[in-house]
Amino acid sequence: MIIIIVIFQIKVQAQNRKNLISTIPELTKIIHFDKDNYGGDSQFWTMTRDSTGIYYFGNNDGAIAYDGQKWQDILLPNSSAVRSLLYASNGIVYAGGYNDFGIVEKNSFGTYEFRSILMDLKITTEKIENVWQIHEVNGIIIFRTFEGLITIENNSSSYIPSESRFIHSDVLEGTYYVQDENLGVMSFDPVLKSFNSIFNSKDIGNEVIISFLPSDKANSIEIITKKGNIYLGNLISGVLTKKHEVFSEDQNEFLSVAVKKGDTYILGTIGSKILTFSNGRNTSLKGSVYDQIQDNTVLNFYKDGDELWVLLNDGIDLIKYNASFSNLFSEGSVYDILIKDESIYIATNNGVYFSKIPKEGSVFNFVKTKIPQGQAWSLSSIGVSILVSHDLGIYEISDEDVTQIGNEKGFWKVIPISNKNNEYLACSYNGFYLLKKEGIRFNIITKIKGFQESTRDVLPSDEENTFWVCHGFKGVFKVKFSKDYRRVVAIDHFTDQNGFKSPFNINVHNWNSDIIFSTNTGFYTFNKENNKFLPYSKLNNIIGNSINTRKIITHQDTTWVVLNDEIGLFKQSDELPNIDKNTFRNLKGDLNRGFEKILPITNKKVLIGAKSGLYVYNLKESLDKPSFSTIITKVTKQESTKNITSQVVIAEQNELEISNSTEVLRFEFAAPEKTPKSNINFSYKLKDLDNDWSTWSRNSFKEYTHLPAGSYEFLVRSLDEKGVISNEASFSFIIQPLWYKTNLAKITCVSLMILAIWLGIRLVNNKRIEERKKSKALLERSKKVLNLEIERLKLKQDKNQLEEDVIFKSKELTNYTVQLINKKRAFVEIQNDLKELKNLVKNAESKKKIIEIFKKLHQHKVGEEYMKVYDVNFEKIHQDFFKKLKYIHPKITIRELRLCAFIKMNLTNKEIAPLLNISVRGVETARYRVRKKLQINQESSLNNFLTNL
Structure with missing residues (x-):
């Protein structure tokens, strides 16, 4: 009987998952940064990133450095805005402001600062004004202003004036392209200091170019103008052809920046956030992920792998394509998930919501159903109907209509009865009810007599008309029903006898066609011959017998488990299965205890219900395990003699000597290669003092007080939201002994x-x-x-x-x-x-x-x-x-x-x-x-x- 029921459930779920696999979009996540984060001016013009993953932003206050944990302001001597930034191949970050440009670097105190290079290059500020863009071509740095180009090579500079004004520039495949307001599009050779005219201004209708983009056609480039026209330019023939018009004639809108993602143009606008353009048509903003941008005016983009930084007139947004996870719903705690007819339904503490599964580039739009407000526990798909087990009773959703079945209240779930067509067990707060579908209607036939306990955790037994019922405080019941399911004819009650060490926290599961029981002391299976529960070594050897496992779910070769308050998974085919708990670390403590919902779609995509809502996880990257680095950003010491904090320079030093008067030694660290706000956790240890690594924590610093004399090595590593552990960062130092302990x-x-x-x-x-x-x-x-x-x-x-x-x-x-x-x-x-x-x-x-x-x-x-x-x-x-x-x-x-x-x-x-x-x-x-x-x-x-x- 149990096998038939399980097969039935698997077929239904498999069909629903199949529909979802083909329609669920790529995970796209938007992270917002506002003034509460960076603390400075909100208008951002430019950004770059160095090889260690440190981000640099330019705004009206100057520049900001961000290591993923802390923001630090960088001011220019004349307090001007920074409108251009570049991380060059020589490892230097260049910044351009008004009548000044130079280098952003760390000083001896570990603080970022701006150093002007005008005096070094003997450049006067005449006709410089704002430096709008900085590019690099073959090791030569090019600063673009309206009045001209300034090139820097081997500590020498050259100035090349414009005919009228240099409006925009880009580097494509090693060639520098620039638009002169009068002369049109030209390529520039920084070695020969010469221009080559490519396209006339008349060819583009004297429009202002906002982006040069590569083309999939040979010897061609694409040109995007402020008015929204896309041109294809042949670099050999000099022919410029209009390819697309983003805006219709009646649209009063302008573009500010453009990038391409595959065949799709992602376009930043002056007043309409972000538009996408593909297949010759403009995609509607409404309902797309780009509708979540926090400001209407886009000033610039910075593309970084699968991430797109959006610099706004008011704030910064980060778009993560192919994200590891995304929060699809956050208006309540999710207790159950059901996929049906290309829609997804969720049972929450505030009723039932549903959403059509969106197409690529769109987002989920959950709408509340007519189910009464209150606690909905579970969802069951029966034919064309969906049954909702609710605190107020059982409800049927059919063709968007909602009907209450009977007047009884307090139901956990509805499960089918084997060999009983259209008959179901309604599991309630105080026993079982017999539910039957008669024609097109469901009716509660009767309250089944003989058992009055809560029936939340129920699983069919391999004996006919028999079910296992686990109670969180009273142990395990083996309940046998009459053939017509009108009454209970036998009950076996197991507590701390027959193999169990305690009656508390026992749950029943089906794993690999075996009925198993999880307890505080490991896993058990029931032996009918001696009426006793015996340890289940298959799972005890993998998970152990010291952690309570509240949920076990299998999908193909993967087993999902809920261990105390966190989720883990392991591969059954592995010779020595290892439980991966790091991937879902951000959900630790966020699960609904006893009602954890895990719905695997594939081995690399899963839906999870939690207190904070509904999450979808893309496990592909987490299984690939890409490496990244953790860096130590600052080391400070506080000496007890003068109670003054002095900063120790982090440099290429093997063993830094620190005086014995140091009272507090503080290490600060970050994982700048990882996306900011990506739930990075850190673990550290001090060799020769700590035996083991510390527990994972969000704290990005560690302090040691009154360290004894000796040689030490501080190690730190990080864990990202995908469960990937970074490379270790280390810092060696020596605490000098007291004078009377020296040689x-x-x-x-x-x-x-x-x-x-x-x-x-x-x-x-x-x-x-x-x-x-x-x-x-x-x-x-x-x-x-x-x-x-x-x-x-x-x-x-x-x-x-x-x-x-x-x-x-x-x-x-x-x-x-x-x-x-x-x-x-x-x-x-x-x-x-x-x-x-x-x-x-x-x-x-x-x-x-x-x-x-x-x-x-x-x-x-x-x-x-x-x-x-x-x-x-x-x-x-x-x-x-x-x-x-x-x-x-x-x-x-x-x-x-x-x-x-x-x-x-x-x-x-x-x-x-x-x-x-x-x-x-x-x-x-x-x-x-x-x-x-x-x-x-x-x-x-x-x-x-x-x-x-």
């Missing part, structure tokens, strides 16, 4: 050790001599110490004596002061008594005698001479006391200084008054003035201040 340091250490031993011996010998000297010196030192101690005691005694003298003199000064006070008081009393006696005496002689006594007393009173003696003695005892007071207030008076001295001696106001010849009240006033002059606040004591001073 010089080791030699120095050994030398120092020898020197230390020699010095040790010398020191031991010298030590004996020194010991004797030390003993003698110690004795002499003891004597000196004794003498010093005696001297110290003597000085201490003198100090004590001095202190006693100070105390004694202080006492003497105090006694002197007291005597002065007493003397002053006695004189005052005597004077007062004499004044009273004078008033009492009446005799003149007596009064005269009293006056004489009064005069004698006055001559011997305590006067200034006594106070000066006091001042001198006070200063001797209290050194610099008066100087300090004068320093605090330079204008302090002598009387105030004496007042301070008396206060320091703790004399009372009453005792001070007679010494200063003032009253006690006057002493208080004098004290206030002194306090103010010395800036002593009211809270502080004047006595304490003067005592401490």
Whole structure:
């Protein structure tokens, strides 16, 4: 029964695939680059590519270099636009701007820059203006301006002026062709510096030429004009014949650039994007791949193998012909694919879509069917109808009409029943339903009793009326139906017994006519004799038993598998089959888990449904395995000493030495030979440090920190979207050891050790001599110490004596002061008594005698001479006391200084008054003035201040 069902399904699918093989177009993919990518001006004029795959673009800001990972701006000294670029056979990239042209090259820091060569060639900027095109003929570089041609050969230049204006130029088969506005088309010999007229301007109606193209006819070229006329020119006879007219008379359009792809002209226009012209007619833009161009104005083309770069007035587009894969639909997750009647249907999480399979040069145009919005799980082709298993039920699509079958909801798929014409099993969320086609209508006959589990993963058994049902969490059921399929008559349930190690994640498949079960621990097949599942060595030996395989599909000699979250394939005919998982690496993690859809069309073309949409893969190039290269674009180091990042030049250096102070070593790399945005992955390792290659990653850099001293070789490789691994790039370097680990340091250490031993011996010998000297010196030192101690005691005694003298003199000064006070008081009393006696005496002689006594007393009173003696003695005892007071207030008076001295001696106001010849009240006033002059606040004591001073 199973064989009949499988054969039936294979016949239907084979017929549908056959139709698709003959009609599915060549894969053409368009990649857009906008300002978010390149970051500069959006108007692009020219581009070129060097031998390593680095792209160079010219725009209004200057030039841009692109290695497939990073864009870098290149400015001209005069900040002009770059309108022409050429990668010459000598490995130099030439660039032309306004009144300047030169070379684009990498500097010592790994950065691209422009270097003008006008001064080197002694060329003045007169009449240069814009350099519109650069060509090479036999090693001679030719720069075209409107005013003339500039040729460069062996570091010498020549200037050839135009008759009127040089409008356009091209090189075909080693011959340089140029259009002069007045003279027409000429060939130019850069060696002889001579022109040869080929076609008159009148022959082309004085039209502006936008392209010279090769012709399939001998000794002929094709000329494309701005107005859209295509001419065939015979180079021998000079006859120019109009071959085609791209535009009709009522079309107001102009061409800007043209290339040929086979017999088809690809034409860039000023306002209508890209047109194609073949077989004498203009192909409509609508519905073609060229309709996806992001801007209407095309300024230039750059043809690079099977790729066409389109330089636009606003951005850059890349057209990849014969691409390895293309996204045909991206408006939902695709769960199933069906090809029928030259149309393709897809079941998505948002209903069902279909598209007519387009012809060459056109694109798929998916339109939503009338199936209700929501989750559609699978599609089944039955006769002229298509049955859709949907979350809301089963729907029939017939002649664009949509009909719901029954009212039941939640169906996974519909499968035929062997030996039952027009009867089918409808697999639902909770068991089976019997579906039957009666006349032209489908009807759900009944819910089949006896089994209520989800029936998403179902496969007919080789036993009659029996099916295998796998449940993701409950294991495997073997379900046997009654002959009329109205009920289930037997169920065998297998979990972690009978050979399985776990009931989880078990799926059933048909491979090479064998029913096999994939699990987390490998593949199994059922043995009926002992009712047990046994390991299936054929696939275990190829895929292994540690990866869960959720899907197995065979087509001819190829087996497709879904391993965890990625797709792989292998050839069954290979002696040692090897699973290729790299081809579909861009879909890793993008598959609908449990609903992966793979529809092989041929061994070299396959349709795949994923979360991000529907993909078609062309495997031809991936099987051919063309090689390409990975390059290391920059190496930078960051030293910890100054925390400054300095760039290391990548040159022809075998082993670059890097200082041990390097904290971070960063490698940047790219695969510029591959198309930008082509999902390049990188893997790397550092020899002598990493044992294995790193896992594939989109990161285009790797950093190492604090590498130990030693010799290293950094290796990097890349993996393209076709599964091809590139050639390895390498960079060798040496991390210098720390100074104490260098050979010089080791030699120095050994030398120092020898020197230390020699010095040790010398020191031991010298030590004996020194010991004797030390003993003698110690004795002499003891004597000196004794003498010093005696001297110290003597000085201490003198100090004590001095202190006693100070105390004694202080006492003497105090006694002197007291005597002065007493003397002053006695004189005052005597004077007062004499004044009273004078008033009492009446005799003149007596009064005269009293006056004489009064005069004698006055001559011997305590006067200034006594106070000066006091001042001198006070200063001797209290050194610099008066100087300090004068320093605090330079204008302090002598009387105030004496007042301070008396206060320091703790004399009372009453005792001070007679010494200063003032009253006690006057002493208080004098004290206030002194306090103010010395800036002593009211809270502080004047006595304490003067005592401490």
